[in-house]
Amino acid sequence: MDLNRRALLSFMSALPVFGAASAVAAQRTPSATEGPYYPSAKMRFSDADNNLVRITGAVRAAGGEVIVLKGRVLDSAGTPLNGARVEIWQCDVNGIYLHTRDRSRGGYDDAFQGFGHVVTGPDGAYAFRTIKPTVYPGRTPHIHVKAFAGGRELTTQFYLADHPLNDRDRIYRRLGAAERELVTMRFVGGPDGPEATVDILLEAGRRYLWTAADWRPSPMSSSASAKKPLVWREVQKPSTSP
Numbered sequence: 001m002d003l004n005r006r007a008l009l010s011f012m013s014a015l016p017v018f019g020a021a022s023a024v025a026a027q028r029t030p031s032a033t034e035g036p037y038y039p040s041a042k043m044r045f046s047d048a049d050n051n052l053v054r055i056t057g058a059v060r061a062a063g064g065e066v067i068v069l070k071g072r073v074l075d076s077a078g079t080p081l082n083g084a085r086v087e088i089w090q091c092d093v094n095g096i097y098l099h100t101r102d103r104s105r106g107g108y109d110d111a112f113q114g115f116g117h118v119v120t121g122p123d124g125a126y127a128f129r130t131i132k133p134t135v136y137p138g139r140t141p142h143i144h145v146k147a148f149a150g151g152r153e154l155t156t157q158f159y160l161a162d163h164p165l166n167d168r169d170r171i172y173r174r175l176g177a178a179e180r181e182l183v184t185m186r187f188v189g190g191p192d193g194p195e196a197t198v199d200i201l202l203e204a205g206r207r208y209l210w211t212a213a214d215w216r217p218s219p220m221s222s223s224a225s226a227k228k229p230l231v232w233r234e235v236q237k238p239s240t241s242p
């Protein structure tokens, strides 16, 4: 296990137990469009773990400012969700997505994984090592996020606190002040660089876009549930608005 993996696992195990269930009972993480660049399975690297700045076998790390994004997946009562799958995807330091259509422009950072996933343990914790999102034409910096957990599914986007382009972003501007707080990354110094904590509050009753079929456990997952023979497999074409 390299240092990055060890650090991530320590983050996940060191996260405090969420104690104020009532504080989040009335809140849900606001959903946002999936956008046109969600990478299908065949577009991803075979390494799709939660360390996006190091691809297995790559000779160098990804370009960009390395950060840690972490938090917990909670249900509408504030209870941590065990076995939740969390995915993130974002453009590389050059503003290019790990997606066939975007990579065709050229210049993609082949050391950047572009997509990653993790499965929560009983404490509901997730963590990713990735890069601080960059600007690309027409959008403020953001990280796309999907979370799936027993009957609940959410697609959203996380933003940089106080970024000057936020207020000009057509998707960010649709959010109310309280909603913005729920998807804002505020960085503090951590043992392994800047880290932001954003909990994901899922809503019951959302439709599945995926089905459990043949999932293999993430090598980064410390979850006992990760040993279950489950795989999230796409069963419905996602939307394509930006």
Ligand SMILES: [Fe+2]
Residues within 6 Å of the ligand: 035, 139, 142, 144, 242
């Ligand atoms: Fe995007």
